[in-house]
Amino acid sequence: MNDPSEMHDRAGGSAVPLEPGCPSASATPEPWSHPWHDQLGLRYHRAIAEKIRVHSELRRIAVGNIDRWTARNDYPRSVVAALRHWRELLTTAPVAQLIAAMTDPSEHGHQMRQNTPFAGILTQDERRRIREEYEKATTH
Secondary structure, rough: OOHHHHHOOOOOOOOOOOOOOOOOOOOOOOOHHHHHHHHHHHHHHHHHHHHHOOHHHHHHHHHHHOOHHHHHHOOOOHHHHHHHHHHHHHHHHOHHHHHHHHHHOOOOHHHHHHHOOOOOOOOHHHHHHHHHHHHHHHHO
């Protein structure tokens, strides 16, 4: 989710409410703010979760990412701990439990998604469509 096209410094427009259970659920995210990007990340993870629900072998992509990233041994301990937690979920948890963690709208879920291992599961077109739909819903 480090696509430069996602980073904008625009303001204004209408916005949709945050997901229930989100730390700032009583507010509406300002477009392109941190809460706005948190909600976009949740939308990406919902799409990823649906693909994993249908094709559980996609878990291997995330496990491979984690193994490759941690082999570099240049991440802070907190990131390594988060990636290890994801790896445990990916390799041992039932798919329903994994999906619940991926799509948890709470602060804990947001923190988990800050170190997401799911790069490469959504195509560029899927990511673009999700981002454009969310931008349209929150800025027009």
